[in-house]
Amino acid sequence: MVRLVKQRMQMYNSPFRSCLDCARSVYRQDGLRAFYRAYGTQLTMNVPFQSIHFVIYEWAQRVTNPQRQYWPTAHMLSGALAGAGAAAVTTPLDVCKTLLNTQEARVVADAGAGRPISGLPAAARVVYRLGGVGGFFRGLQARVVYQIPSTAICWTVYESMKYALSRAGVAERAAAAESAASAVYPTVPFNRAHAQASDFSPRSL
Structure with a gap:
């Protein structure tokens, strides 16, 4: 909507x-x-977009950051590549979705539809009739340029938050361990003194 x-x-x-x-x-x-009207097309586009997006990101991470350490530059580059690849592959679906959403009067008239275009198959037929195969890739560069900073920022923020939360978790566990240790070890000197005071062996005499 x-x-x-x-x-x-x-x-x-x-x-x-x-x-x-x-x-x-x-x-x-x-x-x-x-x-x-374009809801089904939107869902049809999102599934391959996200699948390709994650596959390319994981591949890029293996290349740029094989140790999988926190490295913002690698996360940003991997996210940019993932967004660009996924956007390029799914551009034909995005063109159909845009046609369904805009319903430009001239396009509808040229297509001879006579009524609003509805559904992905109908939109694909109109795009092919008016622009051929190349029509499915109109706006490719703009879509890729739009997705590159979007996914780069998204992945960098995600990895940064994951790193911050993991460090906070480690610090919390360390504090809990220290607290548990402090509850036990303060009694050790007193126990040792008690043992020595109770020792009546020849060494203690």
Whole structure:
């Protein structure tokens, strides 16, 4: 829903004055289902995007940080590569999703649909009819450039928080061990003195 409003606000010569105006216009024209027209495509895109994203990140970590130590530079680089790769591979699905969300009048008219385009297969047919195979990769560079800093920051923050929490956990366990030790060992000198005072062997006499 939010993505639909965002993308329609970003269209060239967008007639909407605000997000609320856009949402009202979409609801008045196509009803509530218009906000979820690209929902299935969004899910279809997210599954391979996240799968590719994690695979590339793990591979990049093995290359740049084989010891798996906390190294922000390696985390940032690995995150950037993961985001760029996943974004590039899933661009065709993103193009279809954008078409479903924007429903540009000229595109709908050129496609001869006569009504709003609905569903991933229909969107894919329209993209191919109007732009061929290359149409599925329009905006590839912009999508990759957008994802690189996003995933780089995301992974760096995640690894930093994991490192900070692990250090806090180690410090907490060390403090607990020290506390437990202090509860036992203060009695050791007194026990030793008691033992020596009770020793009546020839050495103690």
